[in-house]
Amino acid sequence: MGAGLTEVGGAVLEVRDLACLRVERAVIAGLSFRVAAGSAVLLTGANGAGKSTLLRLLAGLLRPAEGAILWRGEDVAADPGAHAARLRYLAHQDAVKPALTVAENLDFFARLWGGDVAPALAALGLEALAELPGRVLSSGQKRRLALARLALAPAPLWLLDEPTTGLDAASVERLRPLLAAHRAAGGIVLAATHIPLPIEDAEELRL
Template sequence: MIEAQELACWRAEKLVFNCVSFAIEPGDALLLTGHNGAGKSSLLRVLAGLLPALSGSLLWSGEDAFADLSAHGARLRYLGHQDALKPALSAAENLAFYARLHGGDVMAALEALGLAALAELPARVLSSGQKRRLALARLALGQAPLWLLDEPSVGLDAASVERLAPLFDAHRAAGGMVIAATHLPLPLPAARELRL
């Protein structure tokens, strides 16, 4: 279980959010909603340990999640706004590097996101939606109980968003948790909402 207690964040001389609390259990999903600038991305970065909280705490199974940042990083996958792809590498090569770190089957991950036919193309020639799907394919590699996703559907058409459903379903069925910032509906049935 992950539990946020009274988290607050200060960025660029401004209080971005204050007194944010929630708890999610294995198999749960939480959607972060709110207007642009409400603090959704900042909250995800705080939860990932990439940005310090001004106050409050984050607990993982009742213990301070940030006591060991390396251990915390190993139990999550964070997907921000940037796709973090090497343009000169093929789609398969981009995932192969990640698979060496975390394990998993590169071709199965490409297939899960409908990219198997593009495996040998350099990332630089992919459309923005294809690049986003390639970034999302990293979720299918290795195991991490917590996925932190910042606008995962940006640049995706409706069919591509629906391709995420089996990926999300399998992760949650295995006890995984998803926290996603979004303005659009995601295929996460029974997800709770936290409006910032």
């Protein structure tokens, strides 16, 4: 085992015998793994292998047909609200409100989670776009805005579904210090990706 997929004693997040059915087909079956604090796990595999489904299960957006997801030994299904508060989930959709400016979009989430807008803008190089409405942003700019939400108030679990979609190389590189700081504080990253992420010593979980 490496730093990410760990033995029971060092686990913060544990997936135990997880199964998920979609349209009566088993997308995931008998999946078990454990993740330690400060770890990164890259979910890889062919399209349809269950990467996005697993992230939605971990986020509490889908219910498993079998098995359990544990956080520090407690089943997350016992308190969905507490689990939702400990994670940030970045899906394929960027969830950018078109009528709000870039800064206002971030302020909306800062009011929910806490945190400061200015450092989040700086983390993804969005300062010059702060007063532009979301509707005029390019796809890459919208993705950077979605990723900037990670730089608001800390949450121990980041679930990222193809986080670099639409980003150029410079924007991808901006993720390096963001991901490193999150892990240095004990945070966990699980990311579904088809391309390498700027993240050190990540484990791979192939589905």
